[in-house]
Amino acid sequence: MLNRNYAPRFALLATFLPLGTGASCQAIQQVLQTETPPPKKFMNLKNTGRIQSVQQRETMKTEMTSSGLIRSEFKPGELTRLCQAALDQAQTGADAISKLTETQRSFENSVLALESIRAELADATLPLGFMKYVSTDPGIHAEGAQCEQMTGEFEVKLMGRRDLYSAIKSQKPRTPEEKRLLEKTLESFESNGLKLPDAALAQVTQLFTQLNDLQNAFSDHLNNDQTSVELTTEELEGVSQDFLSRLKKTPDAKRSIVTTKITDYEHVMQNAKSESARAKMAFAYNNRQAQVNTELLEKALQVRQQIAALMGYKNWADYQLSTGRMAKNSTEVMNFLDNLRVQLAESNRKDLDQLLQFKKSYDPSATDIKVWDVPYLSYQLKKKEFQLDDEQIREYFPADTVVQGLFEIYSQILGVKFQLVEGAKTWSPDVKLYQITDSKMDSKSDQVIGYFYADFIPRPNKYSHFAAFTLHKGRVLGDSYSKPISAIVGNFNPPSNGKPSLLNHNEVVTLFHEFGHIMHQTLTRAPYGSLSGSSVPRDFVEAPSQMLENWPWQEKVLNLISGHYQNPSKKLPPEVLKKMLMARDYQQGYFYTRQLTLALTDMAYHTATGPVDVTLTYNRIFKELTGINPVEGGHFAASFGHLMGGYDAGYYGYLWSLVYATDLFTVFENTDILNPQTGKKYRELILEKGDMEEIPSLLIQFLGRPPNNDAFFRKLHVGPGNRERTNQGQRRDNTTNP
Numbered sequence: 001m002l003n004r005n006y007a008p009r010f011a012l013l014a015t016f017l018p019l020g021t022g023a024s025c026q027a028i029q030q031v032l033q034t035e036t037p038p039p040k041k042f043m044n045l046k047n048t049g050r051i052q053s054v055q056q057r058e059t060m061k062t063e064m065t066s067s068g069l070i071r072s073e074f075k076p077g078e079l080t081r082l083c084q085a086a087l088d089q090a091q092t093g094a095d096a097i098s099k100l101t102e103t104q105r106s107f108e109n110s111v112l113a114l115e116s117i118r119a120e121l122a123d124a125t126l127p128l129g130f131m132k133y134v135s136t137d138p139g140i141h142a143e144g145a146q147c148e149q150m151t152g153e154f155e156v157k158l159m160g161r162r163d164l165y166s167a168i169k170s171q172k173p174r175t176p177e178e179k180r181l182l183e184k185t186l187e188s189f190e191s192n193g194l195k196l197p198d199a200a201l202a203q204v205t206q207l208f209t210q211l212n213d214l215q216n217a218f219s220d221h222l223n224n225d226q227t228s229v230e231l232t233t234e235e236l237e238g239v240s241q242d243f244l245s246r247l248k249k250t251p252d253a254k255r256s257i258v259t260t261k262i263t264d265y266e267h268v269m270q271n272a273k274s275e276s277a278r279a280k281m282a283f284a285y286n287n288r289q290a291q292v293n294t295e296l297l298e299k300a301l302q303v304r305q306q307i308a309a310l311m312g313y314k315n316w317a318d319y320q321l322s323t324g325r326m327a328k329n330s331t332e333v334m335n336f337l338d339n340l341r342v343q344l345a346e347s348n349r350k351d352l353d354q355l356l357q358f359k360k361s362y363d364p365s366a367t368d369i370k371v372w373d374v375p376y377l378s379y380q381l382k383k384k385e386f387q388l389d390d391e392q393i394r395e396y397f398p399a400d401t402v403v404q405g406l407f408e409i410y411s412q413i414l415g416v417k418f419q420l421v422e423g424a425k426t427w428s429p430d431v432k433l434y435q436i437t438d439s440k441m442d443s444k445s446d447q448v449i450g451y452f453y454a455d456f457i458p459r460p461n462k463y464s465h466f467a468a469f470t471l472h473k474g475r476v477l478g479d480s481y482s483k484p485i486s487a488i489v490g491n492f493n494p495p496s497n498g499k500p501s502l503l504n505h506n507e508v509v510t511l512f513h514e515f516g517h518i519m520h521q522t523l524t525r526a527p528y529g530s531l532s533g534s535s536v537p538r539d540f541v542e543a544p545s546q547m548l549e550n551w552p553w554q555e556k557v558l559n560l561i562s563g564h565y566q567n568p569s570k571k572l573p574p575e576v577l578k579k580m581l582m583a584r585d586y587q588q589g590y591f592y593t594r595q596l597t598l599a600l601t602d603m604a605y606h607t608a609t610g611p612v613d614v615t616l617t618y619n620r621i622f623k624e625l626t627g628i629n630p631v632e633g634g635h636f637a638a639s640f641g642h643l644m645g646g647y648d649a650g651y652y653g654y655l656w657s658l659v660y661a662t663d664l665f666t667v668f669e670n671t672d673i674l675n676p677q678t679g680k681k682y683r684e685l686i687l688e689k690g691d692m693e694e695i696p697s698l699l700i701q702f703l704g705r706p707p708n709n710d711a712f713f714r715k716l717h718v719g720p721g722n723r724e725r726t727n728q729g730q731r732r733d734n735t736t737n738p
């Protein structure tokens with residue numbers, strides 16, 4: 001799901017890349033929700049006056065980590081103290097830059113020093129704030145949330161400091177890398193109001209602080225949400241026995257408790273025969289944190305409007321799009337979305353007509369379909385038409401087998417190896433830590449280049465969707481390169497009834513997607529933390545992940561990642577894959593229309609110039625685009641976390657970056673999808689660069705031509721010559737459930 005840790009304006013802290021909230025990133029759910037890189041040695045910091053800071057950082061790192069990695073056990077108050085110490089250190093460093101006289105000042109002790117301070121702060125605080133999403137200890141969880149909040153506020157103030165802005169503005173870069181860093185740092189200051197007079201700047205800083213608080217509160221509410229529905233066994237008719245057996249019962253044992261976490265929600269919505277049970281689930285799901293979060297979002301929209309006005313923009317979308325995006329303004333985004341809207345109208349209607357006909361086949365009196373019918377009808381019809389049963393397909397995808405196979409695939413393509421770090425101390429016994437070793441074809445020796453955590457099993461209070469988190473950013477540090485650390489946080493079905501955790505194919509694709517983010521974050525070679533890893537334009541950041549979703553549709557890949565849980569030598573049968581490919585395009589008109597709904601809702605919220613009723617606006621757009629009535633009394637926007645987590649005026653990016661993802665994939669498709677030469681080129685030109693170069697230029701270098709939308713239109717079956725559906729259509733991804 002989303003990118004909470006937000007702050008596109010404060011690039012260092014933008015960390016996590018959610019998958020579609022919930023349902024998403026998946027194909028099957030008809031419920032969507034929207035869900036979040038260095039040259040060689042460029043500077044020897046040891047001779048620059050930064051040595052003290054590097055040493056300080058090492059001291060702090062030692063204190064904060066055990067076994068060289070992130071720490072997850074804290075005594076009460078300890079996390080907060082560490083967080084405060086990191087903030088104090090950053091404050092001292094920033095003040096020192098400010099105190100230098102004009103003659104003392106140099107590029108190193110101002111621009112590079114500030115960059116270093118921000119990177120050290122990020123390395124220190126990102127793992128602490130991360131505890132909010134993964135810790136089961138309520139105290140640590142709360143301290144993590146507080147640290148995230150404090151750090152956000154600090155960054156707002158830091159990047160609103162005129163003394164620092166003035167200190168770096170006059171500096172002369174000595175290399176192209178330094179030029180890029182200076183430009184991007186100034187851009188960051190300016191987007192925080194540094195071109196404004198003092199009074200307006202103070203106002204903007206105060207508003208950003210308020211916005212940070214609103215966003216954190218919204219995220220905390222969703223994170224702690226415990227909404228559930230009690231259903232009788234009759235109401236649950238149709239769900240699998242495995243699912244039923246792991247549900248908790250009410251004290252009188254008459255009903256089962258179904259949470260609104262994505263695995264529970266989806267299973268009931270796709271399988272429960274009872275329409276009223278699905279309606280109850282949809283109502284509960286669409287009312288998570290309705291009261292408080294609706295108000296917070298509406299307040300945030302007002303604050304954003306105020307900031308945009310002070311900054312001289314017509315609306316928040318134009319402000320957001322003014323820097324750090326591929327799209328240049330809201331008009332460009334709206335043209336893109338409006339075109340798709342026209343193109344997709346027909347396929348959406350056909351998809352829904354098909355579902356209505358199916359409903360009539362068992363309920364002749366049916367005249368329309370309800371929003372809670374869509375996931376059920378869509379899944380059941382798919383089962384019927386293609387004889388595809390997710391529960392049977394799961395048996396071929398035990399989580400461990402998929403992960404090992406995925407490692408094998410990425411190793412072949414990207415020239416890296418993965419190794420489990422035995423006995424690593426993590427925040428939960430089921431969390432695993434892996435090290436990544438470089439084994440590039442021209443690499444002389446294997447070398448550890450990064451780490452990542454895999455946290456796949458649901459726990460109380462854990463982040464409830466899928467996301468990739470950055471914990472330490474890659475960057476040049478002294479004579480070496482700091483090793484990036486990331487985490488995938490997800491929620492697969494836990495082991496039950498003697499079966500291991502088993503994934504359906506959508507979840508397999510989701511894993512490839514999230515792992516694409518991990519590769520982007522950990523294969524980076526960009527010299528600066530603020531420009532490394534996935535710190536790329538928000539409307540491009542999903543492209544590397546979306547591209548990798550294509551792999552688990554290939555037979556030779558599936559042979560590597562599948563193996564029946566009772567007999568690992570039994571691979572996914574080819575006839576099942578054949579049916580899956582036939583079903584791949586199924587209901588894609590509705591799926592992409594739903595994505596458009598979310599993107600247009602986001603743009604409607606953020607192009608408004610007065611109070612916005614977020615519920616009415618969403619309901620209107622949903623009805624207009626899909627033709628279905630939204631959940632009556634529902635408050636979908638209250639859990640549309642993307643809009644309070646860094647994807648504000650950015651949800652369109654899922655569709656926008658898909659244009660590039662599909663185009664990039666053509667290069668692999670035209671050779672061999674496991675071709676290491678193509679993979680090496682991709683790694684070096686796209687993944688390693690981060691934000692060190694303009695994306696269009698990198699795309700041209702990789703593609704050997706300017707990018708175009710031909711492959712994207714083919715995938716969506718829109719545009720001239722692409723309307724006939726083939727069996728090579730698209731999977732849905734990165735979405736959010738309505």
Ligand SMILES: [Zn+2]
Nearest residue numbers: 018019036545
């Ligand atoms: Zn993603």
